[in-house]
Amino acid sequence: MANSSTTKETAPTQPVTAMSVVAPAIGWLIPGAGHLIQKRWVRGLLIMGSIAIMFLLGLAMQGRVYRPNGGDILDILGFVGDVGAGGLYIVTRALDLGQGAIAHATADYGTKFIIVAGLLNFISAADAYHIAIGKKP
Amino acid sequence: MNLQLSHFSAAVLFAVFASVVFGITQRSTSREQIRYGLYCFAMFVGGVFVAGWVMWILRR
Numbered sequence: 001m002a003n004s005s006t007t008k009e010t011a012p013t014q015p016v017t018a019m020s021v022v023a024p025a026i027g028w029l030i031p032g033a034g035h036l037i038q039k040r041w042v043r044g045l046l047i048m049g050s051i052a053i054m055f056l057l058g059l060a061m062q063g064r065v066y067r068p069n070g071g072d073i074l075d076i077l078g079f080v081g082d083v084g085a086g087g088l089y090i091v092t093r094a095l096d097l098g099q100g101a102i103a104h105a106t107a108d109y110g111t112k113f114i115i116v117a118g119l120l121n122f123i124s125a126a127d128a129y130h131i132a133i134g135k136k137p
Numbered sequence: 138m139n140l141q142l143s144h145f146s147a148a149v150l151f152a153v154f155a156s157v158v159f160g161i162t163q164r165s166t167s168r169e170q171i172r173y174g175l176y177c178f179a180m181f182v183g184g185v186f187v188a189g190w191v192m193w194i195l196r197r
Contacts, residue, residue, distance in 0.1 A: 043161045050154040057150065060140035109147045110140075116151070120158040127162040136165055 020132040027125040029086040031117075034128025047124045055088045055117040063110025065089070065098025078111070084118030145185065152181030 014020070019038065027034020032048025035041075059065075066078035083089050092098050098114065130136040142150070160174025 046157050047161060050157040054151075054154040057140065060138045061142065061147075062139060104141055106142055106144065106147055109142070109144075109151075113147075113151065116155065120155065123162050124158060 014133040014135070017132065020129060023128040023132040024125040027128040028084070028121060031086065031088065031121045031124060034125055035131065038128065038131050040131065047120075051085065051117050051121050051124070052088065054113050054120070055085050055092075058110040058113030058117060059092065059097055061110025061113065062104070062107040063098060063112070063114045064107075065092050065114060067093075078115055081115035081118045084120075084122040085114070086118075086121060089118065148185045149182060152178050152185075156181065 023034040023038060025034075026037060030048070031051035032044040032046070035044030035047060064078075066075055066082045068079050068083075070076055070079055127136065156174045156178040159177045160170045160172075164170045164173045
């Protein structure tokens, strides 16, 4: 019977480089920029276009942009999703857009477009990190 | 600006953008990314049709 303490494998530690910190941070702030600064031009532009268009379509559909002090747990979750869009969220709040007086049935889709754009940007920032540490080509 | 999309066109646009990001982030090679993106798009749009038929059946 093998000794479990001797067979336990430890995960290899990834080196912390400047790029592994900067890429996800700038990727969060500007969707797709985490890939662009690592010279993944096509991926970066596709991510930037997809997330930015999705966010702007959500705003154009009169979607609601959540505030940090929503109170309701669903509002807080909505805020977490929205803030994933980084700079898009900051600019939207600065311009006081996304007030979300829902006037038609598809306006709620707009709210979901904005939330999902933020969540997709979280995924793309994580992907930029994986590229930076060499886990992904 | 007040954009009013139909439910279907909103769902298709959602599927396009989500599939692009899923394809790029969840696979490594270009070929796999395209294939996975198309798979996600088909699943999103297929899910819309399935949900539509389920709602039609429930409504009867």
